[in-house]
Amino acid sequence: AYSGAVDQEVRAYIYSLASALGGTGLDEDGRYALGDDASAVLKDIKRWLKLYDEKLNRYDVARCLAEANVFKGDLLEILSLWPEDDRQGKLMGKMALSCMEIMVPLTWPIEKNEMQMTASHYCHAPYLQLAQIGYKREILEHPSTAILRTAIRIALPSIALPISERSQRDEGIIRLVLYFLRNVAMISAPANLPVEWNENEVSRAATIAAFQAQDVFTLLLTIASNIGEDFNTQDVVVLELLFHIVKGIDAEKLFMEDEELHQKNSKELKGLMLKEAAMLQGYAKNAPTRHNRFGTMIWVKRDNERVSTVSGQDVLMDGQHALSKMDQSKKWNKPKQRKKEQRTTNHFDLPTPLNKNSKKFLRSFVEDFLDSGFNPLFAHLRRAIERDADRVLESHQQQFLYLIGWFLQAERMRKASKKRQLDKQGVLDSVAEVDSYSLVASVLNQETFILLNKQMQEWLDHKQWLELDAAMRCFTQILLTVQEMSLSPIDEDQEIADNIQNRIFYEETTHDRVISILRNYKDQNFSYLDACTDLAHVFLRLLEQYSKGNIDLQVRSRQRARRKKAAKTAESDIQADQQDSEAEDEVDVQRLSKERKFDFKRFAAKFVTQPCVNTFVTFTTYYKDLTDEQLKRAHRYFYRVAFKQEMSVMLLRLDIVSLFYRMIKGPDGMNTASSIFNEWKELAKQVFRKLIKQMQERPGLAVELLFSKLSSTAFYLEHGYEKEAIVST
Amino acid sequence: KRSRVADELGIDEEVQVTKRRKPIAKLDDDRLLSQNGIPKLRRIVQEKLKFKGKGHEFSDISRMLNLYQLWLDDLYPRAKFADGLVIIEKLGHSKRMGVMRKEWIKESKIPAGDDRR
Numbered sequence: 146a147y148s149g150a151v152d153q154e155v156r157a158y159i160y161s162l163a164s165a166l167g168g169t170g171l172d173e174d175g176r177y178a179l180g181d182d183a184s185a186v187l188k189d190i191k192r193w194l195k196l197y198d199e200k201l202n203r204y205d206v207a208r209c210l211a212e213a214n215v216f217k218g219d220l221l222e223i224l225s226l227w228p229e230d231d232r233q234g235k236l237m238g239k240m241a242l243s244c245m246e247i248m249v250p251l252t253w254p255i256e257k258n259e260m261q262m263t264a265s266h267y268c269h270a271p272y273l274q275l276a277q278i279g280y281k282r283e284i285l286e287h288p289s290t291a292i293l294r295t296a297i298r299i300a301l302p303s304i305a306l307p308i309s310e311r312s313q314r315d316e317g318i319i320r321l322v323l324y325f326l327r328n329v330a331m332i333s334a335p336a337n338l339p340v341e342w343n344e345n346e347v348s349r350a351a352t353i354a355a356f357q358a359q360d361v362f363t364l365l366l367t368i369a370s371n372i373g374e375d376f377n378t379q380d381v382v383v384l385e386l387l388f389h390i391v392k393g394i395d396a397e398k399l400f401m402e403d404e405e406l407h408q409k410n411s412k413e414l415k416g417l418m419l420k421e422a423a424m425l426q427g428y429a430k431n432a433p434t435r436h437n438r439f440g441t442m443i444w445v446k447r448d449n450e451r452v453s454t455v456s457g458q459d460v461l462m463d464g465q466h467a468l469s470k471m472d473q474s475k476k477w478n479k480p481k482q483r484k485k486e487q488r489t490t491n492h493f494d495l496p497t498p499l500n501k502n503s504k505k506f507l508r509s510f511v512e513d514f515l516d517s518g519f520n521p522l523f524a525h526l527r528r529a530i531e532r533d534a535d536r537v538l539e540s541h542q543q544q545f546l547y548l549i550g551w552f553l554q555a556e557r558m559r560k561a562s563k564k565r566q567l568d569k570q571g572v573l574d575s576v577a578e579v580d581s582y583s584l585v586a587s588v589l590n591q592e593t594f595i596l597l598n599k600q601m602q603e604w605l606d607h608k609q610w611l612e613l614d615a616a617m618r619c620f621t622q623i624l625l626t627v628q629e630m631s632l633s634p635i636d637e638d639q640e641i642a643d644n645i646q647n648r649i650f651y652e653e654t655t656h657d658r659v660i661s662i663l664r665n666y667k668d669q670n671f672s673y674l675d676a677c678t679d680l681a682h683v684f685l686r687l688l689e690q691y692s693k694g695n696i697d698l699q700v701r702s703r704q705r706a707r708r709k710k711a712a713k714t715a716e717s718d719i720q721a722d723q724q725d726s727e728a729e730d731e732v733d734v735q736r737l738s739k740e741r742k743f744d745f746k747r748f749a750a751k752f753v754t755q756p757c758v759n760t761f762v763t764f765t766t767y768y769k770d771l772t773d774e775q776l777k778r779a780h781r782y783f784y785r786v787a788f789k790q791e792m793s794v795m796l797l798r799l800d801i802v803s804l805f806y807r808m809i810k811g812p813d814g815m816n817t818a819s820s821i822f823n824e825w826k827e828l829a830k831q832v833f834r835k836l837i838k839q840m841q842e843r844p845g846l847a848v849e850l851l852f853s854k855l856s857s858t859a860f861y862l863e864h865g866y867e868k869e870a871i872v873s874t
Numbered sequence: 875k876r877s878r879v880a881d882e883l884g885i886d887e888e889v890q891v892t893k894r895r896k897p898i899a900k901l902d903d904d905r906l907l908s909q910n911g912i913p914k915l916r917r918i919v920q921e922k923l924k925f926k927g928k929g930h931e932f933s934d935i936s937r938m939l940n941l942y943q944l945w946l947d948d949l950y951p952r953a954k955f956a957d958g959l960v961i962i963e964k965l966g967h968s969k970r971m972g973v974m975r976k977e978w979i980k981e982s983k984i985p986a987g988d989d990r991r
Contacts, residue, residue: 447944448918468940471947472955479957800959803939810932833931840925840938845982847919848912849975850942851959852966858979 151205159193159209162186166219177222184236187243190215194250202261204269207251211276216251217283220244225290227298241299242318249321252280252328274335281332282346285355293329293359296322308375316378323368323382326361330389350503353390357506366510369518372525380526381536387514388544390507391551392493399508400558402566403501420816427811431459431466443467469812482668493547493615494672511555519552520587527593542600543612549588550619553626556585560629581638582630589623589645597623601658610669617662617676621683624649628687646691653700656748659684664756671767675775678764682778685752685785689745698743753785753792755853762801768808768815776821780828787828793835794863799850802836805829901950901961903971910949916978918945 166186170178180186190210198206210216223244227237255270255277284292300322303315330352334344345351356362368376368383398406433439435458443460444452445467453471460467499507526545530537560580582589597620604613627649631642649655663681666674692698751757765771765779787793796802808815809829815822839862840846846862854862861867899905906912923941925934946958953961965971 447948453947465936465940468943472943475952475954477952477954477957479953479960798963799939799942800956800963802935803956803959806932806935806939810936830931833935834928837925837927837931837934840923843982844916844920845979847916847923848978851962852971852975853963855972855975858976861979861983 151209155197155205156209159190159206160213162189162193163210163213163215163219166190166215167223168218169222177219177226179223179226179240183223184240184243187240187247191243191246194247198250202263203265204255204273205265207273208269210247210251211273216248216276216280220248221283221287221290221292224292224295225287227295238299241295245296245299245321245325248280249325249328252277252325252332254328254331277332278334278347281329284329285351286346291359293326293355293361296325297360297364304375308377319376319379320382323379323386326356326364327382327386327389330356330386349390349394349497350500353499353503353507356390357503357510362506362510362513366513366518369514369522372518372521378536380522380529381538381541383522384526384541384544384548387548388493391511392547393495393497394499394507395496396551396555396558399499399504399511399555400562402562405565406504416816416819419818423816423818424813427813431462431812433458445471492611492672494670511552512559515552515556515559515584519585523549524587527587527596531592531596543615546597546600546619547615549593550615550622553585553588553619553622556582557622557626557629581635582626582633582641585626589626589641591648594623594649598652598655598658602654605658605662610673613662614669614673614676617680621676621680624683624687628690646687647695647698650688650691650698650743651701653702656688656700660751660757663752663760664754666756666760666763674760674764678761678778678782681752681757682782685749686781688748692743692745699740700743702741749785749790750792753790753795755795758786758795758801762804765808766804769813773819773821776815776825780821780824783832784828787832787835792859792863793832794839794854794859796832797836797839797846797850797862798853802833802850805832899950899952901953901958901965903965903968905950906962906965906971907974912974912978914948915942915945 165180165182167178167180167183169175190206193206198204224241227241255266255274300319303311303318306315332347333349334347365383365386368379372380372383398409401409439458440456441458441461442454442456444454445464446452455467455470455474457470460470523545526541530542530545587593597616601613601616601620604610604616627642627645630638631646633639633642659681662677666677761779761782764775765783768776768779771779783796786795805825806829807813809822809826815825840850842865843862845858849858849862918941923938927934943955946953946955946962950958950961966975
């Protein structure tokens with residue numbers, strides 16, 4: 146058993162090193178004085194980290210360093226000894242680099258998969274996580290020195306060299322500094338640990354403000370826009386850095402003018418207050434009017450002269466209330482599967498608020514980045530991922546796709562905000578004023594689509610939901626961007642958009658994938674549910690539009706060819722090998738050229754099967770927390786199911802009916818003041834009307850209402866007669 | 875010698891009486907198909923459920939939901955309405971239930987007459 150204690154000898158060694166490093170001297174006016182052998186000590190500490198912690202898979206040295214306060218007390222002090230205007234001071238520059246070499250492993254994210262975690266890791270991780278938050282706070286808030294800028298200064302001499310003259314070591318230094326910046330961006334207060342100081346000090350807003358003030362954004366822009374020329378292998382670190390800066394930030398709000406945002410926020414606040422008032426009113430309606438020991442008891446008459454008793458005066462008012470109270474008082478709950486714990490470090494689905502200043506900074510950075518760095522960086526990264534470069538980790542692919550989605554949305558929002566500005570000034574939008582989409586062209590090409598499709602399929606097959614979530618968001622944003630492109634007043638944009646849409650919708654495998662994602666939803670988190678319903682909604686809508694405009698849309702279909710292939714191989718088993726392979730070749734050719742006309746109606750029918758409906762129903766059960774836009778999405782889907790595809794029988798299931806009823810009539814229904822409420826009310830009414838009609842005409846439905854419909858009876862229930870005997874499809 | 879006989883017969887050994895927990899009633903297809911289950915549901919829906927029709931959609935549905943809730947409460951008082959519905963829905967996937975469901979549909983078609991089509 147591992148006691149968790151750090152070896153006494155190790156601790157003694159580290160402490161003695163820490164005190165040998167230097168300290169604040171009384172005789173130097175309280176300034177920090179370096180120890181005599183400080184640079185050798187720094188090297189020793191580095192060696193300890195490497196040869197003890199890393200080699201033995203422990204966190205002991207890191208823990209001792211944290212306990213000895215080396216980070217703030219020594220490392221940061223040494224960095225601040227390096228004067229800004231000092232260009233010649235070789236020694237101090239070297240010391241700073243040595244500090245950096247220790248700071249990077251100390252701030253390195255503590256995330257290991259279960260296979261790599263040792264007892265020591267489990268023992269020290271919580272302490273170190275808290276310590277890292279402390280490190281970040283001290284870096285961002287250092288009283289005398291801009292630590293991040295100092296860090297960049299370490300790399301500047303290497304950056305200044307042209308790429309051909311840079312040594313291994315120079316490249317290493319640049320990477321080291323970038324990793325340091327990434328670590329700073331990445332550290333955030335973990336949800337499961339208490340923090341003893343103000344969380345705002347290490348929040349994203351504070352990080353962004355510091356990045357702006359200390360020129361980190363400038364460095365990022367420089368590297369991103371010169372990637373492929375002056376920089377090469379740094380792309381993945383920049384990718385990670387960008388990811389940790391923008392994840393979870395609402396691109397829509399980012400591109401709102403302060404005034405608009407203010408208006409929106411106050412509207413939101415007003416809405417929330419109204420909602421609260423309505424909620425309280427709802428309670429008040431049912432609240433007892435007498436004291437709580439007034440002791441009312443009523444009978445609910447059941448058949449066969451039996452009664453149930455319910456207590457409380459509130460049930461006197463209406464029978465509905467008595468029934469729901471009867472239900473609520475039951476103690477047993479259906480056992481649910483416990484949800485698996487999620488990885489926490491890489492998630493991007495946590496909404497992150499920004500304050501006014503940091504919003505301004507981030508916005509200007511994002512605009513500059515889109516203007517100069519986006520295309521080169523993402524094209525470079527795509528090539529690196531495609532050729533499976535050593536530096537590309539698995540997490541990078543997810544971050545890559547997430548960022549594509551995010552920046553596409555940002556670009557759309559920027560355009561929208563620009564348009565709003567022009568409209569406000571009374572300038573009617575002329576063609577000259579509208580920018581084309583060339584700023585994001587590097588991710589709207591066939592190569593990216595192939596990569597995206599490949600990744601989505603792979604993640605779907607391997608059940609990597611978090612990654613798939615990112616890919617779905619990316620795909621949705623691509624679709625939306627292309628749609629806006631097709632509405633652009635520039636002819637060229639329209640043409641390109643048309644082309645892209647044709648290419649996206651050409652592959653039948655893409656269509657099938659969207660469906661299979663939707664129908665295979667099961668117990669993933671809400672973010673995933675949101676993303677997959679959004680993707681299905683957007684995909685279906687755009688495909689409908691597109692296939693209306695292009696009646697003879699062709700799709701590449703594979704299924705039929707495969708069936709033929711199976712038949713052929715069975716046949717050719719008897720024949721000689723040579724002929725066999727020939728036949729295969731022939732089939733391959735056939736498979737590639739197999740095209741057929743696209744039939745939207747038939748495709749949409751695949752979206753209204755029971756599993757897909759179930760996914761949307763699960764989504765709708767969150768109705769109290771959904772935004773108007775999300776409620777609209779669900780509404781459109783159910784409308785399509787019930788009336789466009791005429792499969793309302795899919796909705797005629799008791800749990801769905803009772804969900805719809807509860808949403809409209811309560812208890813705790815939708816907010817009646819919201820604009821979407823009336824649409825939902827109308828939808829529910831229509832569905833109920835259909836239900837009533839069918840219950841009267843087809844009594845068999847009374848039982849079937851309890852179950853998901855069998856395919857054999859669904860048609861009868863919907864139409865009232867049997868399907869004509871096997872129509873060939 | 876005697877003790878050997880006793881050993882063989884197991885007379886001397888104390889008989890262990892293990893108290894069995896009372897089995898918890900389950901909502902399974904046996905229960906669902908019993909008299910109190912679906913047959914009763916079919917009966918009461920036919921007898922008691924009357925719709926007012928147009929303009930009364932919500933009150934109609936409310937009465938329908940109440941009917942089902944009371945039926946489910948009689949059948950399996952343990953579960954809340956929503957939980958019970960989930961359990962029953964799941965039961966509907968079994969082969970036996972599938973056969974029965976088809977049977978019910980067939981039965982319900984006959985009185986309606988075959989004049990549609």
